[in-house]
Amino acid sequence: MAVALNRKGIGNLPAETTRLIGREAELAELGRLWERSRLVTVTGPGGVGKSRLALRAAVDLAPRLTDGAWWVTLSPLGRGSSLPYAIAEALYLVSSSTDPILETLAGYLAERELLLVWDTCEHLIEACAPVAEQLLAAAPNLRILATSRRTLGAPSEHVLPVGPLPVPAGGEDAGGALSPGGALSPAGAARLRAEPGRGNGIGDGDAVALLVERAAAVVPGFALTADNRSTVLDICRRLEGLPLAIELAAARLGEWSVPELAVRLKDRLAALQTQPDVYAADPPWHQALRTAIGWSHQWCSPAERLLWARASVFAGSFDASAAMRVCADGHLPAGQIPALLDALADKSLLTRMPGGGADRYRMLDTIREYGASWLRHLGQEHELRCRHRDHYRALARRGSAAWMGPDQYSWYDRVGAELDNLRAALEFALTHPEDHCAVELAGNLWFVWVCCGFPKEGQHYLQRALAADTVLSPQRTQALWACGMVLVVLGDGRGAHARAAEAVTAAERLGDADLREHGLMTVLSAAALDxxxxxxxxxxHRVSEIAWREDALSFPLVSTWEARAMMLTAVGRTEEAIAVLQQVRTVCERHGEHWARAYSEILLARAELARSRLGVAAAHARAALTAKHRLGDRVGVATAVDVLACAAAGTGRAEQAAWLLGLAQQLWETLGQPQVGVHEWVTARQACEEQARAALGEPAYRQAFRAGCDIDPDTGIAYVLSERATHPPRPA
Structure with missing residues (x-):
């Protein structure tokens, strides 16, 4: 399945997996706040439901915004400097220029009307405020909705405090909500909802309704009855109406009756209140959350508690295989971990993530924080973070070795799922440069930075790793050439050449022929680009220093010979270029490789365009487009579509050419460096535009071009690859 390039005009909001209960007043207030400010922060304690409220608000607002609403998850980030990269990733924005990432974001957002939802900002407060102000100043139609336990402190910020759900005070009943048979009637459910003018405008029954609904998911048929009503109300009062605490309590009703649950909660809260004054001084909802989480912890088995603590080192989601490698030891056997993960998920302490393949799990931030506090209490935090780093260091090493082979698609999917953990491992490694792990990890992730659409982030991490570790080593030398190749993708030929030359010198000092080939490859790629x-x-003449081999496939081999083909095409020696590229394509096919083979198809298409063999050029471009789309390589996709536009214009299909130019344009806009700065490719596109304009006239050209710009790119590419793609698609 192809990876989405850009969900144009839709956004990337998570699915609403549960119904939002209550919060009508907060949603109405958000509507009023949008009239006064473009930056609103939803604040409140952990577990109060800030993210759920923000998601509902974003879903409501998105249809009114031309470019939709976009969700940015910030909890996995360890540093404020990572914030702009997280925003860019959420927007499917891959900068292929060396401009500062904030400038790239500002330029991209300047003409767009959209909402950014920054979820969980409290640990990045110092970065969030200036980034928000800079983006809002550059983009007059941008809105930002943040969730945080603290305000951001930005001058233009408006704040919406959110508290727990209201609960009937002691002695109140549910407003006559029960039917004569003792069950919650539809009319009664309505009376448990909002009654204007009471309290803060939200119905007294919202906390009760939440518990009943979540309990019914665990115990089918569960309902509020005359027999359990007072106990349910007591549970909600003890939990202070805090949504997360209520949900954790409801999850236990699969094992305990309502009265048993109430007794255990009462005992737990009483025990907590005998603790030191630091707990007694907490607001009631903090005590309630600590009660619910600590009580959940108490009723876990010792093995479940240990896994909960150890799994807190994961950022984002993780699978059982990673948990076994990071968390297992003599006290926690690997073979027990899959069952323990399922047990924690059944207790709502882990969330199962949807998707194909192996199950993945994620901890809510509040649950993770509790586990991390226990990990520190056990004195195991540093050890587990080292194990986490080393697991992902090994994963990167395997991916680097396997990338140029038949499992490329699988590796692309795998690293995509593990990006949050790879970033966390990098950040931890960068805080301990004496271990020399950061340059190794950043260097081994070259295929992610160069081939999978993350060159700007790769530049960020590689430059930090190289600055932190200046000791000559094979790992640092690899990071040098990787940084050079990232700069090639970003269109910085001079910067790439400097890093590449440094890598060659380091490899020669080490006497490492393989690293020297990688450095030389980068020198030649930078030169061809420049x-x-x-x-x-x-x-x-230096191409021959990387000997051609039919029996082995390497990144230096194909990249160097593809660079030579670019040089040959540029000077008009197209037949020689085609012969070289056919060799490259053949060896890639023999080894089941896709990424480099697709680039050989693109370069073959360019060479065939130069020979005016337009049908052959289009066939090569379509072959490349399939693989590049599957790998999410937007540079490759945009380049292939440019070639198809040139072929269409040259065969008299000017309307199709204009539409294809528009489709490519929306991708180039997310890249920041049209045609990667390659002069010959820029010139070819300009000639195509002029040819299509001349054939259609300006109004018709603009109409077809705009249609290409406005279509969802995945839909457009699917159409291009279909047998119907001889004319642009007609609007529905």
């Missing part, structure tokens, strides 16, 4: 004609004269 000036292909000059590169052939100055560096062409």
């Amino acid at each position: 000036d292909a004609i000059r590169a052939l004269a100055v560096y062409g």
Whole structure:
């Protein structure tokens, strides 16, 4: 399945997996706040439901915004400097320029009307305020909705405090909500809802309704009855109406009756109130949350508690295999971990993530914080973070070795699922440069940075790792050439050449022939990008230093010979270029490789365009487009679509050419560096535009171009790859 390039005009909001109960007043107040400010922060204690409220508000607002609403999850981030990259990733924005990431974001958002939801900002407060102000100043139609336990402190910020759900005071009943048979009637349910003018405008029954609904998910047929009503109300009061605490309590009703649950909660709260004054001084809802989580912890088995603590080191989601490698030891055997994960999920302490393949799990931030506090109490935090780092270091090492082979699609999917953990491992490694792990991890992730659409983030991590660890080593040398290749993708030929030359020198000092080949590959790629004609004269003879081999496939081999083909095409030696590229394509096919083979198809298409063999060029471009789309390689996709536009214009299909140019344009806008700065490709696109304009006239050209710009890119690419793609699709 192809990976979404950009869900245009829709956004990326998570699915609402449960119904929002209550919060009508807060939603109405958010509507009023949007009239006064474009930056609103929903604040409140952990577990109060800030994220759920923000999601509902975003779903309501999104249809009114031309470019939709976009969810940015911030809880896995360890540093404020990572915030702009998280925003870019959420927007499917991959900058292929060396401009500062905030400038790239500001430029991209300037003409767009959309909502950014920044979820869980409290640990990044110092970064959030200035980033928000800069983006809002650059983009007059941008809105930001943040969730945080604290205000951001930005000058333009408006704040919506959110408290627990209201609960009937002691002695109140549910307003006559019960039917004569003792069950909650439809009319009674309505009376448990909002009654204007009472309290804060939310119905007294919201906390009760939440418990009843969540309990029914655990115990089918569960209902509020005359027999359990007073006990249910007592449970909600003891939990202070805090949604997370109520949900954790409801999850236990699969094991205990309502009266048993109430007694255990009462005992737990009484025990907590005998603790030191630091607990007694907490607001009631803090005590309630601590009661619910601590009580859940108490009723876990010792093995479940230990896994809960150890699994808190994961950022984002993780699978059982990772948990076994990171968390297992003699006290927690690996074979028990899958069953323990399921047990924690059944207790609502882990969330199962939807999707194909192996089950993945995620902890809510509040649950993770509790587990992390126990991990520190056990004195195991540093050890587990080292194990987490080393697991992902090993994963990156395996991915680096396997990338140029038949499992490329699987590795793309795998690292995509593990990006949050890879980032967390990198951040931890960067705080301990004496271990020399950061340069190794960042360098081994070259295939993620270069091939999977994360060059800007790769530049960020590689430069930090290289600055933190200046000791000559094979790992640092790999990071040098990886940084050089990232700069090639970002269109910085000079910067790439400097890093590549440093890598070659380091490899020669180490006497490492393989690393020298990688450094030389980067030198030649940078030269071909900067000036292909000059590169052939100055560096062409050095290609032979990387010997051609039919029996082995390596990144330096294919990249170097593809760079040579670019040089040959630039000077008009297209037949030689085609011969080289056919060799590259053949060896890639033999080894089941997709990414480099697709680039050989793109370069073959460029060479065939130069020979005016337009049908052949289009066939090569379509072959490349399939693989590049599957790998989420937007540079490759946009380049292939450009070639198809040139072929269409050259065969008299000007309307199709204009539409394809528009489709490619919306992708180039997310990249920041049209045609990756390659002069010959820029010139070819300009000629295509002029040819289509001349054939159609300006009004018709603009109409077709705009249609290409406005279509969802995944839909557009699917159409291009279909047999119907001889004319642009007609609007529905």
